[in-house]
Amino acid sequence: MQGLEKKIKDRASELLQSGAVDGIIGWEKGQFEYDPTPAVFTKETGLDNLCYNNFCGANLSKYLVGKITSDKKFAVLLKPCDTYSMNQLITEHRVNRSNIYIIGIGCNGHLNVEKIKAQGISGITAVSASDDHVNISTIYGDSKLAKKEILLGKCEVCRGNVHVIFDELIGEELQTPKPDDRFEMVAKLEAMTAEERFKFWQGELSRCIRCNACRNACPACTCRVCVFDNGRSGIEAKANASEFEEQMFHIIRAFHVAARCTDCGECSRVCPENIPLHLLNRKYVKDINEFYGDYQAGDIAEQRNPLVNFGDDDIEPTTVSDKGGQK
């Protein structure tokens, strides 16, 4: 990881110096090892703060949406899973491809600091990861954890280390952990009774504070004015939202990205209340795969997604609701 960071910095410096790009979108060192934040680097001197470590889980493709009207050229650091989102943004004309220079970087899974802290570890000073273990140095001493237990949710079901779109690749092909079945939890919920499912979602969604982080971080959610911010929609209220609105927000948020969601897991990663929001998106992914054939958003640029397409013999909604899960 250290070597990779050095390579990225060198290349970023080259690109800025030669004037090939006007800015680099990457991660900036935080106060601690575990809180790097996305940042735009426009000066070579600032590059000292660029970092790439075990906690750079954020998907940077969304940061280019705001740059569509800019005539400046930006380089962006993307991990393999982030490139799916980039492809999707290109398909939807939400970014200007000719002004983007995509640097694909290797990834071997990112860590969730909340999961580390949940193990009772505090005062973290340094973290180094090998293929299956993570060594954590703290001010109270060192400890070693199994990597599988502290991975980000999205890395647990990693799709592999193939960049589907890039201009150049930096770094060795790192080994990603073996993926689990990503629909396991969805299938588990489907097997429950309606009452149990309702209780599950009631428990999860009642923690929602409507901070809108899930919406803001989502690389598929790119409307200029969101329906939930639109005064004329009648549902823009935030603080004084009714109970019903919370529910509606989550169904609609997931629905608006259905068939465009690349299952990157940003929604759950940024949720301050740890609500498993990705399960709603993943349910749509699973349904689409079942009803209309396997589909991966962002796999190929410029492909037509299942919701803007149709077949003569599609499943009837009534059949879906008659069949459904258990009563």
Add this chain to the structure above:
Amino acid sequence: MQEVKEFKPNIVAFCCNWCSYAGADLAGSSRLSYPAEVKIIRVPCSGRVNPMFILKAFEKGADGVIICGCHPGDCHYNTGNFYARRRMALLYSMLDFMGIEKGRTRVEWVSAAEGAKFANVMNKFTSDIIELGECVKLGDIRCKD
């Protein structure tokens, strides 16, 4: 003894201007009765129905929402009902996934010539909703003390 009040459901029917809306008209002029609880909202096409409309209807107190459109292949705009079919299949599946009773939402294809079918569909749907009772779950998912 207190009188037990009969449950009168609120039912919203989104009807396509080119088929089901005329179908409802035909049902009326043929003197076929369908429940007065059904409130018809005319839309230009079943493809116009935004998933938000359905949730919004539930928020405002609907107990059941039904969408009626032209038979697949007969859409006035050629393809609107095909898109509606895919969208609604996903939405209904999601409502079920969240534990909401699945009988509360329905899509039926009713042409302008099918007045009798319109009346039958509405009678059946209303009796199903009466069986399910009032819709409380959608408003209830967020815990209250």
